[in-house]
């Protein structure tokens with residue numbers, strides 16, 4: 001028998017047929033994921049174990065976590081054990097943020113304190129407006145946001161002290177508070193409008209809407225839109241080890257400050273396969289233009305000339321529970337804004353995709369990005385703001401995951417390995433001898 005690790009029900013016996021050695025490898029038991037700990041398989045007494053070859057880590061548990069639970073086969077999403085449906089129905093974004101960050105629903109006193117602290121950190125340093133002035137009027141809001149968040153790190157040098165709990169909480173509060181302000185300033189720069197500064201009497205989303213859309217006189221956010229945005233923020237707050245959260249963790253593992261790590265996470269989110277999909281969905285629906293053009297578009301998707309943006313998911317191989325809630329929220333928004341004609345195209349696309357073998361065989365269902373963009377457009381947001389509207393609430397999840405990483409004694413600086421298939425050693429060739 002090879003390196004004997006307590007052989008039993010929670011181990012996997014691995015036989016190396018080249019050496020004849022057998023290894024008992026421990027299995028880490030999770031609710032959905034069972035993971036083998038390969039560190040136990042030592043190779044030639046090296047200080048690391050047998051490697052797994054797992055491009056894009058699609059079959060790798062990179063961490064232990066207690067924050068978010070997803071069961072993609074049955075469409076379950078829970079934040080700290082609470083079903084997303086109940087949180088969307090009964091909670092607020094800041095209450096859900098506290099839950100994700102602290103692990104428990106806040107008491108009224110704790111929530112009041114958190115809302116008070118966030119409300120009083122919504123201003124950004126006035127020099128940030130000078131940074132934004134350096135962008136063209138038509139600069140993409142996400143490009144401005146990524147730069148802006150990275151720049152925030154220069155105003156809080158103490159944020160580098162990531163091992164101090166009180167300092168971490170101060171930066172977390174600042175980032176949750178300032179993201180809507182920075183986003184609104186980017187929007188106002190894009191529109192060539194003067195900045196509207198935060199006002200404490202508004203709610204988190206009400207203040208955001210005021211900073212975005214106030215023109216001249218007093219602005220009163222429509223309560224239906226204010227609540228719809230709050231629900232959308234709850235739904236987008238966290239989603240376990242997705243691409244951008246993994247990025248946040250990888251950068252955080254080098255003990256970089258949270259502003260720099262968050263700028264990196266936003267850059268990952270920006271991609272059209274991830275949080276940039278909501279913008280891509282709107283452009284796709286606009287390009288289709290009419291329900292009668294859907295069959296032609298579907299054929300292009302089947303021929304792989306197009307992707308059905310807003311469909312498919314690495315983990316959800318059934319419906320994305322967030323998409324169902326967003327679809328219901330759309331109706332409430334359209335009662336206020338008027339029905340977005342793109343909804344007819346979206347509904348017909350969904351009907352076809354849920355019916356056709358090509359999509360059913362590939363488990364392609366609407367995801368969180370399919371309907372959100374239609375709501376954002378109806379609320380008056382330009383498509384360039386859509387990924388920003390994803391990044392604002394996801395800031396909470398990124399920070400909760402970042403802090404969990406720092407507190408996990410099993411974590412080190414992220415440093416994956418590779419299977420090297422390149423050239424063997426060879427000598428330098430002088431230019432005169434190169435062909």
Ligand code: SDX
Pocket residue numbers: 238239241242243272273274275277301306307308309310311312313314315362364367368369
């Ligand atoms: C988010 O990970 C998260 O949790 C992310 C997120 C979060 O909250 O953080 O949920 C947010 O990013 C949602 C996903 C938003 N992206 C999109 O809507 C972009 C369109 N969707 C895809 O590109 C795709 O579905 C992914 C990237 C989301 C998932 O891709 P997978 O699981 O790696 O699937 P795959 O690329 O291996 O595709 C499997 C098959 C392929 O066909 P075959 O090669 O087998 O013939 O399905 C096809 C793909 O071509 N396919 C699609 C498709 N998605 C997959 N075909 C057409 N349209 C699509 N959207």
